[in-house]
Amino acid sequence: MLLPNVVHLDPASAVFEAMKEGWARQQTSRFLRAKTIAPRLRLVDRLWEFSGLYPWQWTPAEGEAFIAYLRSQRHPIRISTARTYEVTISLFVEYLRDSRYGWGQVCAERFGQAPQEVFHEGNSVLHSVEYEGDPARRPLTYDEVQALFDAADARPGRIRGLGRKGALAALRDAAVLKTVYAYGLRRSECSRLDLVDLRRNAQAAQYGRFGTVMVRFGKAPKGSPPKRRSVLTVPELDWSMDVLGDYLAEVRPRFSPGRHPALWVTERVGRLSPRSIDEAFVAARQAADLDEDLDLHCLRHSYITHLTEFGYPARFVQEQVGHSHASTTAVYMGVSNEFRNALLEKALRERLGQDWE
Template sequence: MGTHRWEPDGAVPETLRTGARVLNEAETVWIAMLQGWAAQQSARNLSATTIETRRATVVRFRQFADCYPWQWTAGTVDEFFLELRALKGAARSTVLGYQNALRMFLEYLTDPAYGWGELCWDRFSDHPAQGFHEWNTARHAQDAVGSPGKRPYTRDELEDLFDCADERVLRIRRAGSKGWIPAFRTATIMKVAYAWGLRRNEVRNLDLVDFAANPQAPQFGEAGIVYIRHGKAMRGSPPKRRSVLTVPEFGWAVDCVQQWIDEVRPLYAPPGSTQLWPSERGTAVIAADSLSRGFNEVKRAAGLEEALDFHSLRRSYVTHMVELGYDAFFIQQQVGHAHASTTSIYTGHSPDYRARVVNDAIERTIQAALNRKDTEN
């Protein structure tokens, strides 16, 4: 009885391992490498979107290098990222994502378990080598990578942003255009994202059933808790779920949601639909690009900095929760961060808050001194 040789998902296919010659040999091996890497990632339970995004990065690098992976060098790596940063102005997070994808692809090719190094040596007298090292790649030293311009909104900026969104609805409605409904939807989504500290994809995918009563806070009616079903996924895991409690300081947003559900949403939501933010056609949730366009129109009309993006609403929520005195662990649970360090990165205290903290400390010091003096007397 023969023994069966176990091969990991993504190993060199039998058709290539036999040494049989094929047409366009280099291209055939390259395609087999991409297919094998996809199989290896699928075996690790990574999502199809993640796999395809990484594949696209590798294909882009292959086109730039104009050669195959067993011919790539560290010099090619430097040239690629120099062009990406200096000529095309790619963000740090984009560069880091590209480098991680390419590094993982070469780790896969150079792992002896998959057999690509041996195959390339037999067929091309060359082999893939890891071209990404600490000295030529960006380091991911913190949980959030972004431009220094990415910050929370000040309270005045938030007021300007929301006022501008509301005025846009009134202006379009007075003009007699049905475009006021999408404008109302955008304005309400922005307020919900801020009031519950949600990411764009989290708020975009909310359903009517995701709002529920909180027995400990009956004043918020059926919006005391928001259940998030499309939280940011960890590697190889499905979207992370969590529940976010409505807090008194943001209770004003409950009325905004209720007005949308009772008065505006029924104007184009199809019967039986449960999506909180249906698209204009009523057949699906609002597209991410559509939401971003609507938000950017409001932001530009408000005259706010370009670096202040939709995610800054979430940064503002974290910052204002800290300023309001909420427990750090509670805030961490509300926004769904795995680590407290991530929550701290989101926090950018306002000058007024810092001044208030200093003044409170001075007053406590003075009061303590007066108390000691009274005791001595």
């Protein structure tokens, strides 16, 4: 990474840049994606800018001060974010301390110091619970889902009434939100759907081409290609067949998409972005006057919860949403008191008979 016959005017800066370039190459060789590597490099730069020191000068004190600073801001980082930052910095320092790359020797010879451990068991966040996500992120109730969809359906008429552009996009957005819920999709999965991903299910011929949604760009483990899964249309949510049918017949052609493969297209005949799907949810949520802590991903929580309340086995629900572990699916679940009371009543009747009351 450092040419022996080149004399740098600022050797410290040159070594630092070479370190980051080498670490980026190491991650690339592990097939990590650019959108994973780039934020990691930015975090390394942030610690350098905050401390005013280079990696071979970092000590645990710099790491602790950095996290304390981020926690003291107007919008402090969450515990899960703090752990991610600590792990990322530790990975970078581990790379520098690995004798196979020789950075320790380079730093010792040039600067008289070598990289040392920044975060350790005594100053890093412990992983003591299964779930550390935002407690405000929860499944929507059935009434909230209906209110959200009613608000989304009303937006095109309201926009037309104001004489503004965007009614066609609002029609599309209403169909997008209903599809996200009806198939438990992530925003990126919904964005990447193509027309060919709407497929028949031989065991449910009555649904025609809407029996299965093929997700080809599911969330991938680091260093792995996107996960694929088939999401089956379930009878309780088969109204999605009418939603998609109406969209394909009445709405999508008005965008003049030509041969564009995307299911969801924009006015400029491009693919609808994940950010635009988020914005569609926020607009409908505000129109429905729902809790501002709710976000698009809450529809995926709702899907998992409602499938469970419909009586589908846990394994089926796990396969539908593409989770590798049942524990992850369980975290998304938030069944209602009515559902749990119904299960309790059923168990009591089976054990004590009809006179259990």
